[in-house]
Amino acid sequence: MPANRYNGFSDFGIGIGLRVPHYQHILSKKPVVDWFEIISENYMIDGGRPLHVLDQILEQYRVVQHGVSMYFGSPERGDREHLKRLKALVKRTKTPWLTDHLCWGSVDGRYTHDLLPMPYTFEAARLTAQKIREVRDFLEVPIAVENVSSYAEFHVSEMTEWEFLTEVVEAADCGILLDVNNIYVSSRNHNFNPHDYVAGIPAERVAQIHIAGHSKFEKYILDTHDHPVIDPVWKLYAHAIELAGPTATLLEWDDKIPSFEEVHNEALKANQFIAEMTVAS
């Protein structure tokens, strides 16, 4: 199950995000890490230190690209310059698959730099799937789309979020980057059972799983990636791999970043759930 056409038939295990505070540790100590996820936009540049570090990482490690600005749900067609830069990076990293979010963030050529929620309509699903196909055809690499955390719902929505995700990935024939922390955050913000979400998506399309921590406020939860993973999210993770099989898993930790070891050890906790699932099956 883990190797499928949505993740380039790869066999990736547990990885962590490549972040600036860990550069020196990784390059000098060369710790054993199965793979790193990079934020594509940080390396879609012409030169300088970020690309120099990336090239050193690529000599030692497997890397998967994760984007934050493709905005599959935005109405504009993909920006040509953006796509060309992304394709150049794909060639550099040889990422076996590429991920970005099921969201929008720009309109009329103006950008919010946020992952804004989609209205769950058939029109939105059709337009989004069309854009995913166009981007995949241009980049020539499998694409998996990630469910985002959200804080708002729209009156016009015609289906649940997981039905929308299914509608999009089946119309686009692409993979899913299942973020179980985002499912948890949205389930608390919108009052649904997160396990219904996990059970409601086509498990065979899951190319990768994200785990992360979040911040709890009085009336809502915010996806902040600045804490360890909480137990209910690990339970969702266990549920996801029960359905999808042991899948490439990535811990996101983007703010108040602790030591490399702390982040890596937190990610490696996923192995325990994979082992339990393997024993049970």
Place this chain on the structure above:
Amino acid sequence: MNLLEIQRRLFEAVVQPLTTGEHMQPRTRDGKPMREAAAEFIKPNDRLSSFERLEIYNRQYWFRVLDALDEDFSGLRAILGRRRFEALCKAYLVDCPSESFTLRNLGARLESWLRGHPQWILSRPGLALDMVRLEWAEIEAFDAAAEPVLTSQDALASDPDPQFRMQPYLQLLRLRYPVDDLLVAIRQDHSDGAMTSNAISARKPARVHKVARQKSGSVLLAVHRIDHSVYFKRLEAEAFTFLSALQDGKSLSVAAAAAFEGHVAPESKLLGTVQKWFENWSTLGWFCRPQSASSKFTSS
């Protein structure tokens, strides 16, 4: 309401500046109550109204873009003061919302916007503009391409009047104030500030005042890169003119003529000067291989 209409409405609400208390504005730009506007397309839940749900995105947007400018223009912030700087950034972002997929480019239009809106930098216009130019040049120098460096084996000698290609990361700035020194001092204060206390916060304005009081002159600067770190290098007037001409694609003889226009020194002395410049700048890797020779290499 179709997808595009929803996205336009949400976008307009999200990019509208927050109130002084960092809440969403009570009215839309066209004067409609925001609660009404939000309720038209966003569902409330049992804890949050439509307005409050939309406000989460409105706040996130402003915190994110202001943080990005704060990080990129710490020198300008030190010159203007935090409150004035933040107000300036808000006004800039209202007029110039991001048009790029990357936050790296958020400040790309700040200099030209400030030239059209000098009221934001009235107290120290020249100093502020110089600092913005320097901080933007630093961003460009940090991640612009580096091409293979010209070597002595490269066949330039066959051309009696060669053109030299300069590294894309090299930025040349003609400034009026020594903002390079000021920026280094501000950053030093900032890093010291993590360990010490009040003395640092008092020193920063003093340094700014000192530079601002200086009679404006001519500071000629190269912003460049060595081993992936950005450095500032002061240049003499002739060297700056010479380099600028080469960067504009002028031939060696045209650049030299521009640099030494009006000079009466013997030709041998001028040639010696040019030779020293070349030795120094070649060591720094500022010259690229000719296009034909470098085309087989990839940049990094």
